[in-house]
Amino acid sequence: MRKPVIAGNWKMYKTVGESVQMALALKPLVANASHCEVVIAPVFTALKTVADRLEGSNIKLAAQNCSTEIAEGAHTGEVTTTMLRDVGVSFVIVGHSERRQIYFETDAMVRLKTQSVISAKLTAIVCVGETLAQRDQGIAEKVVSGQLTGGLSGLTASDLDRIIVAYEPVWAIGTGRTATPEQAQEMHAFIRRVFADGHSEKAAQALRILYGGSVKPDNISGLMAQPDIDGALVGGASLEAESFAKIVNYDRKPRKANS
Ligand code: PGA
Numbered sequence: 001m002r003k004p005v006i007a008g009n010w011k012m013y014k015t016v017g018e019s020v021q022m023a024l025a026l027k028p029l030v031a032n033a034s035h036c037e038v039v040i041a042p043v044f045t046a047l048k049t050v051a052d053r054l055e056g057s058n059i060k061l062a063a064q065n066c067s068t069e070i071a072e073g074a075h076t077g078e079v080t081t082t083m084l085r086d087v088g089v090s091f092v093i094v095g096h097s098e099r100r101q102i103y104f105e106t107d108a109m110v111r112l113k114t115q116s117v118i119s120a121k122l123t124a125i126v127c128v129g130e131t132l133a134q135r136d137q138g139i140a141e142k143v144v145s146g147q148l149t150g151g152l153s154g155l156t157a158s159d160l161d162r163i164i165v166a167y168e169p170v171w172a173i174g175t176g177r178t179a180t181p182e183q184a185q186e187m188h189a190f191i192r193r194v195f196a197d198g199h200s201e202k203a204a205q206a207l208r209i210l211y212g213g214s215v216k217p218d219n220i221s222g223l224m225a226q227p228d229i230d231g232a233l234v235g236g237a238s239l240e241a242e243s244f245a246k247i248v249n250y251d252r253k254p255r256k257a258n259s
Contacts, residue, residue, distance in 0.1 A: 002206065002230045003035075003230075004035065004036040004037070004208070004224065004231040005037045005164060005230065005231035006037070006038055006232050006247055006248045007041065007125060007166075007210065007231070007233050007234065007238075008039065008040045008244050009062075009064065009212075009233055009234065009238060010022075010040065010042050010043065010064075010239060011064070011098070014042060014043065016046045016049050016050075019043070019049070020046070020049055022040075022239070022241055023042075023053060023054055023059065025241035026241045026244060027054065027057050027059060029242070029245035029249075030249065031057070033058065033248050036248065037060060037231075038058055038059045038060065038248050039059070039061070039062050039090075039091055040060075040062065040238070040244075041062035041093055042061070044079060047061060047088065047089060060090045060091065061091070062089060062091035062092060063079075063091075064092075064093050064096070065079075065092070065093065065094075065096075065099060066079060066080065066081045066084060066094070066113055066117060067081075067113070068109050068112035068116065069112075070082075070116045070120075080116065080120075081116045081119065081120035084120070084122065085121070090122060091122060091123045091124070091125055091164075092113070092117045092123075092124055092125070093125045093233070094113045094117060094124045094127065094151075095109075095113070095114075095126055095127045097127060097129055097168060097173060098173075108150065110150070110151035111151050111152065118155070118162045118163075121162070122162070123163070124163055126151055126166065127167075127212070128148055128151070128165060128166070128167060129144065129167055129168040129169045130143040130144060130169060130170065131170045131171060132170065132171035135169065135171065140169075140187070141187070141190055144187060144190070144194075145194045148165070148194050149194070155199075160206070160207070161206070163207065164207075165191055165195075165208070166209075166233040167188060167211055167212070168211070169183075170213075171213075172212075172213025172214050174235060175213075178216075179213060181225065181226050184223060184226065185229060188209045188211065189227075189228045191209050192205075192207060192228055209228060210229075210230060210233045211223050211229050211233070212232060212235070215233075216237045216247070217243055220246075221253055224250055224252070224255075225256055226256060227257060232247065
């Protein structure tokens with residue numbers, strides 16, 4: 001059984017005070033959510049304070065990025081995964097489309113970051129997804145499989161336990177336009193096949209694949225009913241405690257049969 005993950009990506013929003021306020025508001029609202037892992041990703045500056053204030057709760061922390069370098073050193077502006085673990089982080093989002101598009105992150109960088117996350121014994125949430133132009137050209141699967149093989153090559157079987165994939169079609173991020181549950185399911189099943197071919201059927205069956213892109217309280221349960229959707233990476237709707245809690249506590253319908 002793959003335990004679902006509902007993760008909130010706060011992006012570049014909230015001061016330390018606002019982050020703490022949000023985390024504390026969220027805590028009681030998701031306290032009974034044992035059906036899934038609840039993860040929030042505040043900005044770097046708020047991680048330590050939020051971690052301290054959440055101690056003993058079921059909410060886990062993610063960082064939104066990390067250095068490609070495993071070891072500390074002269075890399076102005078960068079943060080290692082060991083430093084992130086040191087402040088209480090359990091997950092690191094790697095290769096988000098905003099980082100790929102705005103900060104020119106390549107698959108090679110995604111691979112280095114993922115390896116760094118694994119070396120620090122944290123879990124990487126590796127983001128993949130095609131743009132609208134790529135979907136319209138009919139190359140969505142090619143793009144996603146390229147990102148997966150480029151970003152995740154060289155991993156051993158035990159490394160795979162520390163990998164979560166987030167499929168986030170770029171055209172659905174922050175646009176209010178979600179992929180339909182069927183569109184998302186199709187790509188998730190494809191990602192699982194790519195994993196089975198590249199690694200093993202066992203690793204593919206254990207892999208958690210999250211959907212991201214305009215996930216809201218009113219579309220989460222339809223997405224989660226799909227057999228290959230194992231959670232969500234939520235941006236906009238994770239910035240407010242009530243709406244994120246509604247997503248965490250989604251209406252659990254029986255999951256459709258596996259494809
Ligand atoms: P969104 O963002 O939910 O605001 O579309 C998702 C993401 O970028 O992870």
